[in-house]
Amino acid sequence: MNNNIYFTPGPSELYPTVPQHLQEALAQKIGSISHRSKQFQEIYASAEAGLRQLLQLPDEYEVLFLSSATEIWERAVQNNVRRESFHLVNGSFSKRFYETAQELGREAQQHTVPFGQGFDTASIKVPASAELVALIQNETSSGACMPVEEINQFRAKSPAEALIYVDAVSSLPYPAFDYAKVDSVYFSVQKCFGLPAGLGVWLVNDRCMAKARELQELGLSTGSYHTLPSLLEKALSHQTVETPNVLNIYLLSKVLEDMNSKGIEAIRKETEAKAAKIYTYLESSSVFSPAVENPQHRSNTTIVANSTVPASEVNKHLAAFNMQVGSGYGKYKESQIRIANFPAHSPEQVDRLLEKLQDQFR
Amino acid sequence: MNNNIYFTPGPSELYPTVPQHLQEALAQKIGSISHRSKQFQEIYASAEAGLRQLLQLPDEYEVLFLSSATEIWERAVQNNVRRESFHLVNGSFSKRFYETAQELGREAQQHTVPFGQGFDTASIKVPASAELVALIQNETSSGACMPVEEINQFRAKSPAEALIYVDAVSSLPYPAFDYAKVDSVYFSVQKCFGLPAGLGVWLVNDRCMAKARELQELGLSTGSYHTLPSLLEKALSHQTVETPNVLNIYLLSKVLEDMNSKGIEAIRKETEAKAAKIYTYLESSSVFSPAVENPQHRSNTTIVANSTVPASEVNKHLAAFNMQVGSGYGKYKESQIRIANFPAHSPEQVDRLLEKLQDQFR
Incomplete structure (x- = not known):
């Protein structure tokens, strides 16, 4: 013990109710149900509805399930950056997103401050060529955070077409984002949602979707099974492309019920x-x-x-x-x-x- | 109920022992342990050792944990195909691997037979330019399988440098592969291992590793966090690059103990x-x-x-x-x-x- x-x-x-939800998952044999069944679609829909309620997520956002926030960095670059991204870097995780863009052959720019510091938003100039602006609301490695009011200033500071991404891996559902002022927010369930690891949640708006389609129409590769259009197509029927971590999506839906009750x-x-x-x-x-x-x-x-x-x-x-x-x-x-x-x-x-x-x- | x-x-x-292993996981708080802890490394090592024993896996193979077999198709193409892959296609899943190669911009060739048929191995010519030969031991969509003796003929039929990949998603541990005659075998845990979904297992030998390094040395992109060299570097210390599905790796290690006992x-x-x-x-x-x-x-x-x-x-x-x-x-x-x-x-x-x-x- x-x-x-x-x-x-x-x-x-783990969130205190997770053990009882796991017992219920065993009783209901959630580990055996098909990811193409109506039962799974209802679980997905319940998790999505629970998130929309808890976060007050606007309709133009989709809720996508991936395997980790690390995967989301890769998919974000593949689907939303043709040439150049811009990253605020003040710790190991914000740096990793920047490096991911480089590894995928993009011209990644960074604005860095020392580990453990926040940013002086007023002094940051977003390059005119930035297609994605990577903000980090909560840097898990250093404990530095970015107040939501500062995040909200980046739309005006950025090129009109730029997509504002917010890393809230270890803070959501705590920060009260204004989702109209950003384009994507992502998190992992093993942090503030108190679940076992193995699920990343990617919230993306219609502008992110449009950018992915634009890259595809130019004949550029946006990946294979986890392109934004592929993810969206399945999400619209409350399914995933691959066989997902069904058990964790179920547990998330249940913890969201508890959090919404609270x-x-x-x-x-x-x-x-x-x-x-x-x-x-x-x-x-x-x-x-x-x-x-x-x-x-x-x-x-x-x-x-x-x-x-x-x-x-x-x-x-x-x-x-x-x-x-x-x-x-x-x-x-x-x-x-x-x-x-x-x-x-x-x-x-x-x-x-x-x-x-x-x-x-x- | x-x-x-x-x-x-x-x-x-689910494998009949899974409910009791899940109870033990709760008692041991496996969902809360760090993926960088010694405890996690021991779980990874146990799962790896269990697989090596059950499958009689030779030393030149590595055991890598990914999120799904669907992901493994993508990583295989990114890491092991510069220009051209060759796919035996006789159903929906073998076709999907072929399409993945196309989506990633490779020149994928296919040898197709109708849905529900096996292959006439003797009549198949592997193109001299094929870098990866995708065999499907068990086509989950149609129920057609490829006898191991036929799989074993492909090394001689293929270019010396070609890597022989075997889809055993819904058959391992049943087929007794000769791992020296192939280069990679992969499966998903929600099939024959009787676990909840959300984990793909990729067995790769040193030839696959060498090919990935060769592509990297040529300056080609092999992805970001899940390149074969990145996966290997962490696997050598019984860790993963990202926070993985720790609970499922634990359950796999336990079911492997049970299977090895049997x-x-x-x-x-x-x-x-x-x-x-x-x-x-x-x-x-x-x-x-x-x-x-x-x-x-x-x-x-x-x-x-x-x-x-x-x-x-x-x-x-x-x-x-x-x-x-x-x-x-x-x-x-x-x-x-x-x-x-x-x-x-x-x-x-x-x-x-x-x-x-x-x-x-x-």
Whole structure:
């Protein structure tokens, strides 16, 4: 029996209702049903409707299921960039999207700031030739986030035809996006939705679809089975091109019912209240300090702290109380800790984590 | 509660031990562990070792985890075909691999025989320019299969540099391949391994790896995150590039333990015994007849029959006994039935299926 509470930034703690939904999935034999059955179409439709309700997603957006956010980077470049993309880079994941564009032969441009910093939106110039502008609302590696009000400024700062992409892998459903001011938002279910890994969700509007068709009409390759038009064709009948991770789509549909019952406002308020407690502790501690200096750019869902004690020592202490935080990312593995503050983490669990940290690391 | 027994050709009946493994996964919180943890590496290593044992896989092969067999078609073309591939096509899935190569801008050649037929291997000429020869050991759409002895002839029939690919999506671990005579074999876990969908397994040898590196050295694009060299680099430390379907890799490792306990020979013999009973019934029935005429080309794992009664009527009859077979594929939806004969289907379940079919459809 594993009694750990995982404050790791994804995979992380499962949403508390997931075990019971998994039991129901077994009872209903969801693992055996055909992905071409009416039953699967209803599951897809339920997950889509649940997301539309939770996120207040406008009609011009489609909900597409892929295997990971990593895959979404590749499909975004293949389908929405003919020559040039522009990336805001301030950590390992935003950098990876930039590198993906390069690997696929595009002229990727980047605006970089040091790891752990947010962006000074006013000073950023989007190149006139950028076809895709890659913003990162929440950089999982560093804990830096971009306020929604700044994201909303990019439409006016960008070429009229440019598509605004937002990485919300480890923050949705927390940020209240204005979906009319961006064109695509994507996330992974193993972060804030508290599910097992193996599913990426790609929200794309009609402008992204039009761009993919434009590239196809020019005779350019947009991939094979996961082109946007192929994905859309199946999505319209609540199906996927390939045999998908049916079990995870089912679990997502169920967790979305639970989240909608709780209400997005309650989830957002609880997230903020827990984050405030965590940051208050980090600021008062002599061992830890928030890794992101500017409070405006501190993530409320993946909270990163510099640590004068090696991360492995922090986790050794926490292990005695069946808790675990994330170590720092890459070269910050021992010098930082990362605390996931997802909807799956109850206020009581966060209180207990802070209590046990405080006991040892004042 | 759903008490159906699914004889559908994938997703299908779960292997009987899967529910208990899922309970253990919940108890061990497998859905929360990091894909960069030692615990995950051990799960990957266990799944790999289990496959090596069950399939008697030689050392020069790597075991790679992707999201689906559909993805594997794309990655195979990107990594192993510079200009030209050659495909044996006798149904919807072999055709889809051929089309994937075309969509990715390759000059795909095909040797086609009608739906439901096997190939006359002796008469097939592999083009001298073929870099990848796509064989289909088991065509899930039509129930036609290719005997292993015929697959083994292709090395000698093909250019020395050509890579021999084998689609065993809905047959492994049943066929006893000579892995030295081919270069890549791939399958999906929701077929004969009796798992929930969302994981494709790609077995590739060192020749496939060398070809991918050759294309990269020529400056050609082999994709982004799922190039063979990227997949290999992570696989060598029992990791994946992206956050994978950790739960399914865990379940696969557990089902492989069960299958290895039973033994591959027992699984093969049981598969053949069940298949023989099914074909004997189909041949004796006035309603059904095996869709593949040549007994040598009839699959033992996905058994397809022409039906004078619409497939939906057959399933209406079976529903009263909590059983379901697959309908025909595509335009054969009502005129054929497909019966999955996977390791998850016990001899007793097959007996009961045949008994209930026989009651109504003599």
